[in-house]
Amino acid sequence: MSVFSLDPVQTAWCARLRTLTEERLQPLAEKGEPGRVNRPLILALGELGLLERLFTAGALELCLLRESLAYGCTEAETALALQGLGTSPLVQAGTDAQRDRWLPEVVAGRAVAAFALSEPEAGSDAAALALKAVPDGRGWRLSGEKRWISNAPEADFYTVFARTTEGAGARGVTAFLVPADRPGLAGSALEMLSPHPIGALTFDDVPVTADDLLGEPDRGFRVAMSTLNLFRPSVGAFAVGMAQAALDATLAHTAARRAFGGPLSELQSVAHTVAEMATRTEAARLLVHAAASAYDAGAADVPKRAAMAKLHATETAQFVVDSAVQLHGARALQRGHLLEHLYREVRAPRIYEGATEVQRTIIAKELYAEEARA
Numbered sequence: 001m002s003v004f005s006l007d008p009v010q011t012a013w014c015a016r017l018r019t020l021t022e023e024r025l026q027p028l029a030e031k032g033e034p035g036r037v038n039r040p041l042i043l044a045l046g047e048l049g050l051l052e053r054l055f056t057a058g059a060l061e062l063c064l065l066r067e068s069l070a071y072g073c074t075e076a077e078t079a080l081a082l083q084g085l086g087t088s089p090l091v092q093a094g095t096d097a098q099r100d101r102w103l104p105e106v107v108a109g110r111a112v113a114a115f116a117l118s119e120p121e122a123g124s125d126a127a128a129l130a131l132k133a134v135p136d137g138r139g140w141r142l143s144g145e146k147r148w149i150s151n152a153p154e155a156d157f158y159t160v161f162a163r164t165t166e167g168a169g170a171r172g173v174t175a176f177l178v179p180a181d182r183p184g185l186a187g188s189a190l191e192m193l194s195p196h197p198i199g200a201l202t203f204d205d206v207p208v209t210a211d212d213l214l215g216e217p218d219r220g221f222r223v224a225m226s227t228l229n230l231f232r233p234s235v236g237a238f239a240v241g242m243a244q245a246a247l248d249a250t251l252a253h254t255a256a257r258r259a260f261g262g263p264l265s266e267l268q269s270v271a272h273t274v275a276e277m278a279t280r281t282e283a284a285r286l287l288v289h290a291a292a293s294a295y296d297a298g299a300a301d302v303p304k305r306a307a308m309a310k311l312h313a314t315e316t317a318q319f320v321v322d323s324a325v326q327l328h329g330a331r332a333l334q335r336g337h338l339l340e341h342l343y344r345e346v347r348a349p350r351i352y353e354g355a356t357e358v359q360r361t362i363i364a365k366e367l368y369a370e371e372a373r374a
Contacts, residue, residue: 006064014068020048021072029075034195037112037154042079046109054084055091055107059230059295063237063288070241074345077238078196081231082150085353086113088227089159089175093215098177102157114155116146116178116201117224127170127221131203133162139209140164142178145202148352152199153187156180160203161220168218175220176212183207194348195341228353232306233291236313239349240288242342243281243317246324249338250274253328270327277320284313304366311359314349321346 006014024044032038045051050065057065062084069077087106090098090113105111122128131144142162146152158178165172178185184206189199215223254264254274264270291309295302321342325332332339350356 010064014064017065017068018072021069021076024048025069025076026073029073032075035189035191035197037151037197038075038079039109039112041076042083042112043109045076045080045083046107050080051083051109052107054080055087055103059233059292060289062230062234063292066234067237067241067244067285067288070238071245074238074242074341075195077241078150081234081238082115082196083113085115085227085231086151086155086157086159088230089115089214089223090177092226093175093223094177095211095213097211098214102177105156111156112151112154114149114151114158115227116149116152116158116160118146118148120145120147127173129161129163129173131160131162133164133174133176133208136207139207139212140174140176142176142184142203142206142208145200147200148190148198149187149201150196150198150352152197152201153180153189154197154199158185158201159214161224165218170221172218173221173224174217175214175223176208177214178206178208178212192348193344195344229302229306230295232310232353232359233288233295235349235353236284236288236291236309239313239317239346240281240285242346243277243284243313243320246317246321246339246342247274247277247281250277250324250327264327273323273327277323280316281320284309284316287312301366301370304363307354307359307362307366310349310354311356311363314346315356317346318350 025041028041028044029038032041053065054062066077066081069080083106087103090102102111106113119130122130131142131146133140133142142160146160152158157180160176160178161173162176163172164174184204185201186204187199187201189197192198214220251274254270257264260267288309291302291305294305299305321339325339325343328339331337334340354362
């Protein structure tokens with residue numbers, strides 16, 4: 001399949017997803033409380049088979065899924081994506097027993113997962129993790145803090161990345177699956193600009209054993225990076241979905257709204273802004289599809305492509321949504337307006353799963369590595 005166009009089956013699937021989002025998911029999202037896990041919404045994602053699809057889809061299909069949901073309901077898209085992010089380490093590195101215990105519950109929408117990587121002093125520099133895993137003879141004891149963890153503190157289990165070897169950087173990090181009811185684990189919600197749940201976790205000698213390992217000791221960082229390489233292009237897809245929603249709202253508004261003797265669309269400054277919004281959105285979509293297709297093909301340059309896709313798509317979405325607000329005027333800033341909602345949602349993706357500056361660093365590093373090999 002060409003990355004420049006979707007086939008009819010894919011196009012029809014995306015259209016069905018948009019309809020499902022509008023009819024089934026958006027009403028549930030509207031009943032949710034901002035900053036809290038919306039369990040009825042997650043259960044509906046399971047009932048519709050979208051969570052199961054999340055773990056069987058390739059990267060391109062994942063991007064189509066996330067863009068289609070984001071277009072109509074960012075809350076549904078984020079709930080689905082967070083289930084994938086928190087569970088992906090289990091899928092790729094978990095034991096049969098761990099998968100048997102948790103995967104059916106996640107797929108059905110009955111269990112909520114969380115990806116616990118970031119810390120107060122280790123956000124963009126994920127290799128600087130300080131959460132300690134100290135051997136105790138039976139396993140390890142986790143001590144420290146995680147912060148800015150989506151779905152915390154309401155998740156049912158956490159994929160936790162902790163330092164098992166001091167001074168080893170990325171080579172001394174181990175991944176664990178930690179159920180939320182483990183003694184010594186506590187959390188609190190954080191009030192953030194974006195409406196989805198984010199919190200902090202404290203670990204006070206939380207016991208973990210070999211049965212809780214996700215992969216091998218000191219090999220957890222590659223589990224985290226493998227997860228992020230899969231989800232970074234799809235963060236771009238989330239951004240593209242928001243950009244497309246903002247663009248479509250702007251087309252309708254500027255075609256109907258009259259000012260200075262005619263519709264806004266006849267003003268050259270407006271028309272040129274809309275053209276720029278559309279062009280950047282389509283370019284971002286193509287970068288996302290190219291990165292996802294590279295991941296599915298097992299290409300060697302996935303880290304570079306994934307970083308490019310996330311960088312360009314999230315920056316584009318910020319521009320498009322901001323431009324849409326400007327062209328709508330004050331009405332776009334009213335609580336409840338689509339663009340007011342998107343304006344709050346669009347900022348966070350430029351930071352999480354690797355900030356824009358981190359993506360530029362990854363891209364440059366990969367480019368110079370390619371040059372050295374050449």
